[in-house]
Amino acid sequence: MITPSIKVMDRVILERNHFQKLIDVLITRDYRVVGPTLGEGAIVYDELNSVDKLPIGWTDDQDGGTYRLKKRSDQALFGYVVGPHSWKKFLLPSALRLWQAKRHDNGFQIIPENEEIQKFAFIGVRSCDIHAVSTQDKIFMNGQHIDPHYQSRRKDAFILAVNCGKADGTCFCVSMNTGPKVTFGFDLAVTEILEDNNHYFVVEVGTELGAEILHEVTYREANGREKKLADGIIKNTARQMGRVMDTTNIKDLLYKNYEHPRWDDVAKRCLTCANCTMVCPTCFCTTVEDVTDLTGDHAERWRKLDSCFTMDFSYIHGGSIRASTKSRYRQWMTHKLAAWIDQFGMSGCVGCGRCITWCPVAIDITEEVRAIRENEMIDTSTISGKEKTNAIA
Amino acid sequence: MLPNPFHIQRLQKETYDTFTVELTPTNSTNTFLFSAGQFNMLYVFGVGEVPISISGDPARTETIKHTARAVGTVTRALQKLKSGDMLGVRGPFGSHWPVEESVGNDVVIIAGGIGLSPLRPVLYQLIAQRKKYKKIALLYGVRTPEDLLYKRELEQWRGRFDIEVKITVDTATGDWCGDVGVVTTLIRRVQFDPLHAMAMICGPEVMMRFTIKELQNCGVGNERIFISMERNMKCGIGLCGHCQCGPTFICKDGPVFRYDRIKEFFGKREI
Secondary structure, eight states: OOOOOOOTTOEEEEEGGGHHHHHHHHHHTTOEEEEEEEETTEEEEEEOSSGGGSOTTEEEEEETTEEEEEEOSSOOSSOSOOOSOOTHHHHSOSEEEEEEEEEETTEEEEEEOOOOOOOEEEEEEEHHHHHHHHHHHHHHHSSSSOOHHHHHHHTTOEEEEEOOSOOOTTOOHHHHTOOSSOOSSOSEEEEEEEOSSOEEEEEEEOSHHHHHHHHHSOOEEOOHHHHHHHHHHHHHHHTTOSOOOOOTTHHHHHHHTTTOTHHHHHHHHOOOOOHHHHHOSSOOOEEEEEEEOTTSSEEEEEEEEOOTTSSGGGEETTEESOOSHHHHHHHHHHIIIIIHHHHHSSOSOOOOOHHHHTOTTOOOHHHHHHHHHHTOOOOTTSOOHHHHHHHHO | OOOEEEEEEEEEEOSSSEEEEEEEESSTTOOOOOOTTOEEEEEETTTEEEEEEBOSOTTOOSOEEEEEEOOSHHHHHHHTOOTTOEEEEEEEESOOOOTTTTTTSEEEEEEEGGGGGGGHHHHHHHHHTGGGOSOEEEEEEESSGGGOSOHHHHHHHHHOSSOEEEEEESSOOTTOOSEESOTHHHHTTSOOOGGGEEEEEESOHHHHHHHHHHHHHTTOOGGGEEEEOOOOOSSSSSOSOTTEETTEETTTTOSEEEGGGTTTTTTSTTO
């Protein structure tokens, strides 16, 4: 087959039968290929050396507090949305040794970690998660201080994005302007198309590297009908959003409502289990643990993912700043949707819906925002006495 | 991100539960530059790391002092170290007091308890360039006379005619014959020009809250009031998320804040 030369922004066709070759090319180019696989009763991200490890023919059914795997009637490779994992599993590992120290006669010596990071190829990155990765890029690579551990994992990562062919019960990327169409931050972006006897991907080229790799695989030109089909799939997904969040003036809304009674209400339901922060693809908080071996001569510092839902998180001498459940939920949601905008110039929420699905009591961030918005409090800090009572009543 | 090795030159007891540790870089060619109000992360081998304000003179770059209270695992281990022992140091981190911006103004320093420690570098700087400032007042409140930090220096400063030093205790014990009461009661007893004064406050949040109120009552504008805040900190560089207060990271946007820039969040419960 004669393959035309391709460049960034071109859209071509990759046949389903050639998907394995794409993985092979990445492996040959020394990538550690990871992507969705079946495991732990869900679709999770793991090593992916063969196309057969993808959850072929599976889909998921998600709603507040529920996640179920189901069989599809077809053999789609990407016929599901996002599971409990996000790419921070690889970019921001849940436990990471930062350095070691050895005691000697005059004190101790710090031994830096010599990490050899194999470059990642992420297969099947959804638009919401591209936004999430770009959010963490901003935090760890574009601020005053750069996190070398994140940077070394992120800088050479190859991203094969997927335009979602379906939305689930907890999806709301349309509200957050983060999907379902992948618009940036990818090397290749595919839309999966299954017709009677045809199974192929419309591939958009995002980078030169993407073009180069696709060239090594095999592709053919896309015709107008195929491109149209792909566009239609994305448009259709956008109409299936299970949740909606009104983000109008959301920063001011939440800043003004620190004392809203809804926080007490959600505190009655919240178990402070931290699931929402663990599954959230943008939550980035970490703690450090300093440990020694039994001899006491060898020490290590570990960085571990942390959560603002724990009591320890805000502990200073004398107690925790956020002792109540109410204050911890409020911190999480207000940070995510309001303070984040001040800190990083963007929302901390990408509308992936994971926090809703994986909350054991189905607390729904979109519902909490709605409840506060519908019964917004007047800022009482500037009025007093009788007026205040009236305003609250 | 890696701690630098420093040796303890001297570890001096201040009160029954506080101490000052003086450090020199293990590589003695290094000097240590910091601004008044900044802090370091101090690592005790195998025990852990804590944020501690720098309490020494910014002009002395060959050693660096920290004053801490033995209150947690790391500070208790730190207290037990001896001269010659090694510590890991990361820093300096954070914002600083408006020492330069205060030139030509009255300066009112208000400290509660160990809150005097991050303010001592300011006093060193003000005294070194005394002529550049108008009135200088130090108002210091502690729980009991036994909690007074830096007694010798307090006496020296009080002995000067160009600094007004007022000290009060919550509870008098022993032979205390000074003032009794909270630190806010001292504010109206010093003369300063509220329109041309800079106030720098460090102490427990409740003390700072009432101090701010009293300064406002005296006519000091929010943009002339500076406070130093405290939160749990792990990284010191705004990446670990622990020290958030509203939109700010105390470790990098603070710990010193101009009050009008933090007032929406300061003093709210459990923020």
